[in-house]
Amino acid sequence: MRLISRVRSLAASAATIGICAFGAMSPAAADLDLSGKTVDFVIPFSESGGSAKWANFYAPLLSEALPGKPTVAVKYMPGAGSTKGANWFQKQKYEDGTLIFGSSGSTQFPYMLDDPRVRYEYNDWNVVLASGVGGVAYLPPDIAKKFDGDADDLGDIDFIWGSQGATRLDLVPLLAWEMLGMKVEPVFGIKGRGAGRLMFERGEANIDYQTSPAYLKAVVPLVEGGKAVPMMSWGVLDANGDIVRDPTFPDMPTFKEVCEATAACETSGDVWDAWKAFFIAGFPAQKMVFLPQGAPQEAMDTYKKAFEAVIARPDFKEMAAARLGIYPQLTGKQADATLKLGTQVPAKAKTFVKTWLNERYGVKLN
Known part of the structure; x- marks a missing residue:
């Protein structure tokens, strides 16, 4: 058949x-x-x-x-x-x-x-x-001027982002941006990450991320044309299970580095453990x-x-x-x-994320 x-x-x-x-x-x-x-x-x-x-x-x-x-x-x-x-x-x-x-x-x-x-x-x-x-988050040039390795100067910006849904892979950036103290309002329901990129290109969104294959093919030309500026990669795991720089993007800071440099963000505790667990599963x-x-x-x-x-x-x-x-x-x-x-995800991380999704986005799961 x-x-x-x-x-x-x-x-x-x-x-x-x-x-x-x-x-x-x-x-x-x-x-x-x-x-x-x-x-x-x-x-x-x-x-x-x-x-x-x-x-x-x-x-x-x-x-x-x-x-x-x-x-x-x-x-x-x-x-x-x-x-x-x-x-x-x-x-x-x-x-x-x-x-x-x-x-x-x-x-x-x-x-x-x-x-x-x-x-x-x-x-x-x-x-x-x-x-x-891997994955890379990026910004329009005017906002990127306020980013110098930490997100301390991004907290007063109202970000719009095209998202496929809070329980999708987009969960990783949604939680990351919240941990950084950024106000990112997702527009849920786009059909694919390519549609999110097109929203960014049309000026309907002012932040986006793409997985590495899409970033290399579709976003690098935007960067080269001065229409986008990379913010950070999510990073990769080394042999010890630590997050290190992505070898595809060795000059970009990882989210962990940006989090460590940002006053509102912490790389320990329940929130960090939950983010890392879903990052591992997602990337x-x-x-x-x-x-x-x-x-x-x-x-x-x-x-x-x-x-x-x-x-x-x-x-x-x-x-x-x-x-x-x-x-x-x-x-x-x-x-x-x-x-x-x-x-698979640890029970504590799953419980945290389910509670966060319900409280933040009204997503109720079993």
Whole structure:
């Protein structure tokens, strides 16, 4: 069954109810031949955001690496804060290896927060790739003049920001800006981070952030044209679990550095612990590729080997640095570990965030 028939089936139901470690290759993996087929790479977002850029980066490389060199076509299924596409994927069963799904932190956060829209279970899915990613917040030039490494002079500015939703990946910047004492009013409901960037470009918003793939492709030209100024990156985790500068943006301060320099912000205590927990789930463990329920080991091994072949290409690091940034691309047991890291949050941090979302934005979760 191709994607179009799957979507039609789901739509009919909705109308009725109202929707890099390298390992040994299993010999059976050679049985999965994708010659002449099309692999649908479904992401639950629009075509304008970081997930689209990530998926479109991998699609042609994966096509070359899979046995039979199938066409890998990226398909978009935005809606309901990405839970629409994830709920759809939950209903899919493995058929012939021609369906994979790309998850993001914006899909993981509703799952971790017990969002009532969630009808999907990560433990039912089969992860074959885990990609870390970064993020950058940026300002218009006139406001950036007031930023000198701390946010002390930004507290009297009324910021407007286009947001996909408070329980999405946008939770990380929303909480960060509040910790810095900034007055950021989100306009919820935009279809993708690309739409938020367009609001910034049109002057309808005066602050924004993008994940690294989208920032490198769509915001760097704005910076070079004098229309935007980077404020900070979220940073990355080092081997000790500490937040350090993003290697893709080594000259930018991290949020932790800005927080330490800002009188209103603290890098310890319950609020910091909650922010860091969701930052880890949202960025170091952000993007993952899955096969659906029931995928046999031979299919898992085939995709694992294909992604490892992509990552091992002599030109991969250079291509990835330009389009994705410099972040880990993990398979096998490392991908399994990343899945756990990206879909679990300490109970205390979850409780704090749920209370904050309710009090600050009126978002009530179970």
